[in-house]
Amino acid sequence: MKIDLEGSETIAADPERLWLALNDPAVLTRCIPGCRTMTETGPDAYKVEMQLRVAAVGGSFEGEIALSDKTPPRTCHISVSGSGSLGHGSGTARFEITPAEGGSLLAYQGAGEVGGLVAGVGQRILGSVSKHLVGRFFTALRKEFEGSAALGAAE
Amino acid sequence: MSAEAARFRFVSANRRVREDRRFVAGHGRYVADIALEGMLHVAILGAQHPAARILSIDPSAALAMPGVHYVLTGEELAGATDQLMNGLDTPNVRRFPLALGQTRYAGEWVAAVVADTRALAEDACEKVKVSYERLPYLTQAEEALDPSSPPVHPAHGSNVLLDKQFVWGEVDRHFAESPRQLSFRVTWGRNSTVPIETFGVVASWDPWSEMLDVWASIQMPKYPDQIARALRIPANNVRVHHDVDVGGSYGVKRGIKHTVLAAHLARRLGRPVRLLEDRLENMRGGDAHGPERIFDVDVAFDDAGIVRSMKMRALDNAGAYAGRAPFQLGKPIGAIVGPYKIESVAYRAQSVTTNKAVQEAVRGFGQSPTNYAIETALDKVGLACGLDRIEVRRRNFIRKEEFPYLIPSGTRYDSGDYHTVVDKVLAHVDYPALVAERDRLRAEGMLAGIGIAACLEPSGGNSAFEPLLNEKNETTTWMESVRINVDGTGCVAVTIHTTSSGQGHETLAATVVAEVLEIDPDLIRIVRPDSLACLPSNTPVGSRMAIMMGGACFHAAQKLKAKLLRIGAHRLGLAPEAARYQGGSVGAVSGGQALDWAALVNIAHRNFHLLPPDTEPGLESTHVMQVPTGTSLPKDGRVQMYPCHSFEFHLVLVALDPVLGKPEIRRYVIGHDCGTVINPHIVKGMTLGGIAHGLGAALLEEFVYDEEGQMLTQSFMDYLLPSSHEMPKVEIVHHCTPSPFTVFGQKGSGESGYLGAPAAISGALNDAVAEFGISFDKLPIRISAISDAVAAARVRSSEETTS
Structure with a gap:
């Protein structure tokens, strides 16, 4: 089944810092829900291992993330594909960072397709689950900057 | 009586x-209650894609887990067993319990993991790595008729399993001579019986006596023979234990693939093995879906509403393998004219493969969908002639004194008294009062409709449809x-x-x-x-x-x-x-x-x-x-099918709020004649359960696949079953016309209720929305479909008023 995601979030960081964070595997590992490891396999290419739970099924997924059409520190194209025994998914997204009051505005738009057990079991809630996961990502991302801001203040 | x-x-x-x-x-004593010393447990890894080549299966991570004993793949199993039985003459549509080289539907079994416990086996399933190369796929029956559609079985050459045209009587002449004709299409959605107990099997092999012991939740003819054949062992080395209660079936408990897999593992591992499906395995890959059928119907009739001839084309979406699906187009030939005196019939039975789960026999074996098409035709003829829908049926009914009655396709109906059953039901409900109640509801702003269905339950099952659809099959006893x-x-x-x-x-x-x-x-x-x-x-x-x-x-x-x-x-x-x-x-x-x-x-x-x-x-x-009647092979496309024909007449009042669209059954009456009743409680239970089942088929139940070939209704959150909230009180009006062909005059009742309920409920909804000039032509008629159609019709009518 198809999933569309679109939205924008304000992050308390200037575009350059936000850009760096979004390109840092260590930050992403902390922010992506269920992400256990993220290993660089080439320029702008990563391998990820995730543990996720959707509705009645949960499990581990392995996937690949590739970044392209990068225009630092403004836009980037991301493609994701992954599979586990409980399902598979793939998608592409584009995000755009613009300076905004209080930091940066991060706008994103993406489309994905999921299949396998997860699609069937979770189809009625996949839309809200994916929104929830995106929400968790941004909550974690904001924490990154709160943390560093606090850290910076202490220094 | x-x-x-x-x-x-x-x-x-x-x-x-x-x-x-x-x-x-x-x-009760079910398969899940069978616990043998040293028994191992199986979990199944299903395919994620509707069609894909299996490039590799890596079980190493799963096998490394403590307590995991084995990972079985299609290659090993196909090497050790013969393919599962195929009723049609389609030798290149080969089917094994585990996918061999290629998967053909999302959920098809790819590997089986054996472990000390079921939970462990499920966990280990996640560690089995399968890499796939995705292939083109299809889900729609009409697409499958296109020779350029991606073949589910490339070796078979096309997606058509069966395409057989029957003409019984002078159809062309009757059409030419009839002053009126009408044509329509109705579609029966893919549903099934989804028993509370999923399929389960325990297999144990004793190498010293060379005996395979099997306990299974099974309802399948020739089950031990099929196990023996697939495993290449003599049939007297297979012992199926029948003292196991089966927690619901109505046709679908035919886990031959489960059994062959478990039996092979029991032999391979030297320990008893149990495979007990969970709900997801059952819904996705249990191969227990029912018919999914498009009917194109033409009827020729006169101004008095007398139907003289019918052309019916039934296109069935069999899913990925032949299974029993094509035969479910054959059985309804034994009652292809329903309870009516239709003089001639042309029937085209088409069965195609798509990338969906495999069909199994479901209650009525294709009769309920056919009855839905026939009853829709009678409703439309009544409407076209300005006749009451009960009157048009009465005019076409076979009369009591005409039995035994030979229908054009070769079956002789045993007995019946349809007019009397209808009269008894109408007297019981006070029909004018029921119509007044419908009109009162309408005056209150509700949508309300009366539904009618009159149909037959062929019973006494022989297998005459098998030689009819496959000339190489010469079975004449059952x-x-x-x-x-x-x-x-x-x-x-x-x-x-x-x-x-x-x-x-x-x-x-x-x-x-x-x-x-x-x-x-x-x-x-x-x-x-x-x-x-x-x-x-x-x-x-x-x-x-x-x-x-x-x-x-x-x-x-x-x-x-x-x-x-x-x-x-x-x-x-x-x-x-x-x-x-x-x-x-x-x-x-x-x-x-x-x-x-x-x-x-x-x-x-x-x-x-x-x-x-x-x-x-x-x-x-x-x-x-031996089955009474029906002892010879088909001749000229005609054959005596089942010996007995029970009759049921449904009368339903449905009401719904035009905005909410949720149908509520206000009254449900069924007149039922299954000859001499042997135990009234059993017959009553069958009829009530059958109506609930039919209500599900009419309004709720469907195995839905999305455009990507993924099944969306894999659990009871999405595959909706009728509950006591939807199920009305049912009033049963009995009548007894004994069958001359049976020892007490009894007929069958195992499918009663289910065979007419979908048609009756559909008819009631169509009556309810007739004022908008719309009708529903596809089951199930979900709440969303009703409210959307009514809303659209209201917008149209308000636009017309304002313009």
């Missing part, structure tokens, strides 16, 4: 169903057997030779044997021996057990009674015709001294010197029953 019932002591009597006690008390043994203490044990999935066979057998022998049914023990101790039987399919097992019980008991009579007459020095059997005793017709049951039993078991000459000692009898 009362006049009929008076002939009997136990048949038709208000007696309890003996099985119910253990079920109600929670003491027997059922019973054995009665009276032991040396006079106790009676009756053996029946299949599993039961809630049909009350123990009650049936005890009632019939008791009726003939004139003894207390509660004293009769019913036994289900394992398959090696069984007489030839074909399991409860085709609504046949009242007719076939009931018939076998009757004849075996008659043989036993005749032997008792001979023994008694000899001992009393009477000629057999001068003796009389009564209540278990034998005495002279003229009265006087009689030998009671104990004395007769004693002679048979201990006094060979008192037995008549050439009499075997002991008291035992068997009967192998």
Whole structure:
């Protein structure tokens, strides 16, 4: 089944810092829900291992993330594909960072397709689950900057 | 019925169903209750893609987990077993329990993991790495007819499994001569019976006796033969235990692939193996979906609403393998004109493969979808002629005095009195009052409609549709057997030779044997021996057990009674015709001294010197029953299908809020004639359950696949079953027209209710929305479809008013 995601979030960081964070595997590992490891396999290419739970099924997924059409520190194209025994998914997204009051505005738009057990079991809630996961990502991302801001203040 | 019932002591009597006690008390014995020493457990890894080449399967991470014993793949299994039976002549549509090289639907079994516990096996499943190369796929039946569609089985060459045209009678002439014609399309959605108990099997192999023992939640003809053939072992090395309760089936409990897989693993690993589906496995990959069918119907009729001829094209989406699906287009040929005098019929049966789960037999074996199409036609003819929908049916019904009635496709209907059943139902409901109630609801701003369905339940199942659709198949018998043994203490044990999935066979057998022998049914023990101790039987399919097992019980008991009579007459020095059997005793017709049951039993078991000459000692009898009628092969596309035809007439009042669109059944009345009823509680239970099942098919249940070939309704969150909230109170109006072809005049009732409920409920909804000039032509009619259609129609009508 198809999933569309679109939205924008304000992050308390200037575009350059936000850009760096979004390109840092260590930050992403902390922010992506269920992400256990993220290993660089080439320029702008990563391998990820995730543990996720959707509705009645949960499990581990392995996937690949590739970044392209990068225009630092403004836009980037991301493609994701992954599979586990409980399902598979793939998608592409584009995000755009613009300076905004209080930091940066991060706008994103993406489309994905999921299949396998997860699609069937979770189809009625996949839309809200994916929104929830995106929400968790941004909550974690904001924490990154709160943390560093606090850290910076202490220094 | 009362006049009929008076002939009997136990048949038709208000007696309890003996099985119910253990079920109600929670003491049924199911496959899940079978626990063998050292038993291992299986979990299944299903395919994620509707079609993909399997590039590699890496089980190493799973096998490294403690407690994991084995990972079985399609390559090993296909090497060790023969392909599963295929009823059609399509040798290149090969099917194995595990996908071989390629997966053909999302959920198809790719690997099986064996571990100490089921939970561990499930966890290990996640560690099995399969890499796929995705292939083109299709999900729609009409697309499958296109020769350029991606073939599900490339070796077969196309997606068409079956395309057979039958013409019975002078269809072209009748169409040309008829002043009126109409055409329409209706679609039956893919649903099934989804029993509470999923499929389960336990297999155990003893290498010293070379015996495979199987306990399964099964309802399948020739099950032990099929296991033996697939495993390449002699059939007398397979012992299927029938003393297992089956928690619901209505056709779908046919886990041959599960059994072959578990049996292979039991042999391979030297330990008992259990495979018990969870709900997701059952819904996705259990191969237990039902028909999914498009009907294109043309009818030719006159101004009086008399239907003279019909053309029907049925296109069925079989799913990824042939299974039993194509035959479900064949069985309805035995009642292709329903209860009506349609003179000629052209029928085109098409079955195609797509990348969806495999179909299995479902209650009625294709009859309920066909009845839905026929009843829709009658509604439309009534509407076109300005006739009441009941009147148009009455005018077309076969009349009581015309039975046995030969229909164009070769079946002779046994008996019926359709007009009387309708009259009784209309009198019971006070039809004018029902119409007034509908109109009152409409005046209140509700949408309300009356639905009508009149249809047949062919019963007594033979397999005449198999040779009809596959000329290489020459099966003309579909027997059922019973054995009665009276032991040396006079106790009676009756053996029946299949599993039961809630049909009350123990009650049936005890009632019939008791009726003939004139003894207390509660004293009769019913036994289900394992398959090696069984007489030839074909399991409860085709609504046949009242007719076939009931018939076998009757004849075996008659043989036993005749032997008792001979023994008694000899001992009393009477000629057999001068003796009389009564209540278990034998005495002279003229009265006087009689030998009671104990004395007769004693002679048979201990006094060979008192037995008549050439009499075997002991008291035992068997009967192998052939299906009444239908003993020859098809000729010119015509064949006698099932022997008996029960009739049901549904009358339904449905009301709904035009904005919410949620249908509520305000009144449900069914007139039911299944001939002589053997146990009224069993028949009532079948009818109520059948209506609930039909309500699901009409309004709720569907296995939905999205455009990507993924199944979206894999659990009961999305595959909606009717509950007590949706199920109305049902009023049953009985009538009894005995069948001339059966021992008590009984007919089948295992599919009752289900065969007409979808048509009736659909008709009621169409009546409710007729004022908007719309109708529904696809089942299930979900709430969303109703409210959307009504809203769109209201917008249109308001635009027309304003413009």
